Amino acid sequence: xxxxxxxxxxxxxxxxxxxxxxxxxxxxxxxxxxxxxxxxxxxxxxxxxxxxxxxxxxxxxxxxxxxxxxxxxxxxxxxxxxxx
Numbered sequence: 001x002x003x004x005x006x007x008x009x010x011x012x013x014x015x016x017x018x019x020x021x022x023x024x025x026x027x028x029x030x031x032x033x034x035x036x037x038x039x040x041x042x043x044x045x046x047x048x049x050x051x052x053x054x055x056x057x058x059x060x061x062x063x064x065x066x067x068x069x070x071x072x073x074x075x076x077x078x079x080x081x082x083x084x
Contacts, residue, residue: 008034009043016047049075 008030015027031040056062065071065083074082
């Protein structure tokens with residue numbers, strides 16, 4: 001079962017992905033009440049970064065960097081992808 005913070009983050013994620021121009025006031029208020037300002041900003045950036053990845057997927061420009069197995073990567077402190 002998800003805790004209230006996780007549920008708030010999921011509602012926010014759904015709202016930003018499906019109706020970003022019509023973000024409900026109560027959804028934004030819940031994020032502000034459950035997360036610090038820094039956490040809310042990080043959550044927003046993570047959601048938008050992952051949503052923007054869908055553009056590459058839809059254009060077929062998301063080819064893997066490995067031929068077998070799985071690919072691991074991190075996001076560096078400068079925001080750049082670090083493949084490992």
